[in-house]
Amino acid sequence: MTAKLDVKIDNTIGPRSPGPSYQDLLDKELNPVPDSLRDNTNPYLGSENLSVERYLSREFHEQEVEHVWKRTWQSVCRVTEISEPGDTFVYDIVDMSILISRTEQGELKAFNNACLHRGRQLIDESGNYKELRCPYHAFTWNLDGGFKGAPCAWDFHHIDKDTFGLTDVLVDTWGGWVFINMDKNAPSLQEYLGVLPSHFERWKPENGYKMIHVEKVIPCNWKVGWEAFIESYHAVATHPQILPYTDDADSQYDVWGDHISRTITALGVPSFHLEGLTDQDVVDNMLGVSAMVARPNNALVPDGKTAREYIAQLNADEFSSNHDQPLDSFATNSERMDSILYSIFPNFAPWAGFHPNITYRFRPNGDDHQTAIMEIIVICQLATGAERPKDTPVRRLGDDELFSQAPELGESLGTIFDQDLQNMPKIQKGMKNVKSGELVLANYQEVRIRHFHQTLDKYISGEL
Structure with a gap:
């Protein structure tokens, strides 16, 4: 009734x-x-x-990609899923891919998931890795994003090893969740969350x-x-x-x-x-x-x-x-x-x-x-x-x-x-x-x- x-x-x-x-x-x-x-x-x-x-427009979707997905804080996984050195999580959003790694020092780092040599996706699946090694030509980075080396280094004398690190993105945690943001000028996660942490x-x-x-x-x-x-x-x-x-x-x-x-x-x-x-x-x-x-x-x-x-x-x-x-x-x-x-x-x-x-x-x-x-x-x-x-x-x-x-x-x-x-x-x-x-x-x-x-x-x- x-x-x-x-x-x-x-x-x-x-x-x-x-x-x-x-x-x-x-x-x-x-x-x-x-x-x-x-x-x-x-x-x-x-x-x-x-x-x-x-909801229907392809153009509106592309505006979201540029102005929302590239600029907002997004949850990617639980902190406990990447708790050990070498634990690496791959987060895909639209046509972008971000990898988040736990370094040997226990720090969380996040990078654009792309090899700086020929652009291949660097890590295909979440897992535990000793290093971040490209499957295509074996260009390799440390877990903290620093360049480690590549085969035939003699042919890349124009690369400055000290500046050839992976491109990082913002990463932070709240409530047991890991968040990333691709906008380096974004507000901190704490500011973004407003009243949520206190609640x-x-x-x-x-x-x-x-x-x-x-x-x-x-x-x-x-x-x-x-x-x-x-x-x-x-x-x-x-x-x-x-x-x-x-x-x-x-x-x-x-x-x-x-x-x-x-x-x-x-x-x-x-x-x-x-x-x-x-x-x-x-x-x-x-x-x-x-x-x-x-x-x-x-x-x-x-x-x-x-x-x-x-x-x-x-x-x-x-x-x-x-x-x-x-x-x-x-x-x-x-x-x-x-x-x-x-x-x-x-x-x-x-x-x-x-x-x-x-x-x-x-x-x-x-x-x-x-x-x-x-x-x-x-x-x-x-x-x-x-x-x-x-x-x-x-x-x-x-x-x-x-x-x-x-x-x-x-x-x-x-x-x-x-x-x-x-x-x-x-x-x-x-x-x-x-x-x-x-x-x-x-x-x-x-x-x-x-x-x-x-x-x-x-x-x-x-x-x-």
């Missing part, structure tokens, strides 16, 4: 859903609520439409390990895929099975500066679009569908507890061993169960909280602006001093493989991604038939999409 369409209107911020807000739920927390969750920016960024050419200080993503990493080529422009994960508005039509325990319409949306935004969608609470659900209905549906909570047998909601409180306790019991103290002693219900999803412009979206956290990443599939690579990564946190499992390698799904067929994700979580995937090629095709040439956005529920495109425009225009 559909709920009434009355709306809350604040003249300073515009309409909001009439259901209980996320901040209303925080008011019921027993443990102290961190300031990061109380931050409620109430963004309004206008009501302008978007041109479909942003995540409580959740310590650097303590985690990569337990799942699945990627797939998807048949749409990378922004079509990206935008499906920075709004919850589509849940009512695309993911109806999660509505009994997902407060989709009352999600909170936030933006900070040009690079950071966030959606918080409360779980363990039925959607405002539904009526008549009991707390037991919420629990039964959540334990049957969600892959992010423990699933005991005979999960009956105790008298005096809400579904949200009960699920939060189940997660505290399940995940406390991953932390230095029991979660119910300090963590809010929200941090134990909700979808707290941040994004870093242009293409990196980590969840936050005290449970295994999904991270999304989208980028063009090579230099093809009509297909993209979608990555789903799950980071599991670890208590101080716990033995760290090895990060799982990426597994690429085939064109005909569904996310729900990936055993790492499981059928219920994978089905959610499959539902998103069903929309993506239809969006790419359908935009060609929008006669106005423009797309319409919600003012609040799709404000992160609007924020993303406004930042994108600033890079293309040279304002950033």
Whole structure:
């Protein structure tokens, strides 16, 4: 049954859903609520439409290559994936390739992945190398980028060994992730991330390990895929099975500066679009569908507890061993169960909280602006001093493989991604038939999409 369409209107911020807000739920927390969750920016960024050419045009793609991919900070891998001397990671974006190496002194260095002799790609695959040696003519560099030598050195007396080092790019780390930026004049990563490091200080993503990493080529422009994960508005039509325990319409949306935004969608609470659900209905549906909570047998909601409180306790019991103290002693219900999803412009979206956290990443599939690579990564946190499992390698799904067929994700979580995937090629095709040439956005529920495109425009225009 559909709920009434009355709306809350604040003249300073515009309409909001009439259901209980996320901040209303925080008011019921027993443990102290961190300031990061109380931050409620109430963004309004206008009501302008978007041109479909942003997704369809080859020219627009080439502007992105020049002004975005060459100038922004991008996550490439986990720090633990290149922790030993010689560990080298190859990161490809559009038609560019960057290699990141751990030197013998333990320093991280990043370089354009090209031999300075004849231009062959220097390193083809991530791995551990004693040196960076070109397979074509054996021109060789040290891990720190300094030139080591080449066969028949007598024929290259015009090369100055001291200045023939690899061309480096910026590299830095945050939250256990390695980031690169090809723009030598870019702001520091710390400045770029704005409020993010202070918000995540409580959740310590650097303590985690990569337990799942699945990627797939998807048949749409990378922004079509990206935008499906920075709004919850589509849940009512695309993911109806999660509505009994997902407060989709009352999600909170936030933006900070040009690079950071966030959606918080409360779980363990039925959607405002539904009526008549009991707390037991919420629990039964959540334990049957969600892959992010423990699933005991005979999960009956105790008298005096809400579904949200009960699920939060189940997660505290399940995940406390991953932390230095029991979660119910300090963590809010929200941090134990909700979808707290941040994004870093242009293409990196980590969840936050005290449970295994999904991270999304989208980028063009090579230099093809009509297909993209979608990555789903799950980071599991670890208590101080716990033995760290090895990060799982990426597994690429085939064109005909569904996310729900990936055993790492499981059928219920994978089905959610499959539902998103069903929309993506239809969006790419359908935009060609929008006669106005423009797309319409919600003012609040799709404000992160609007924020993303406004930042994108600033890079293309040279304002950033």
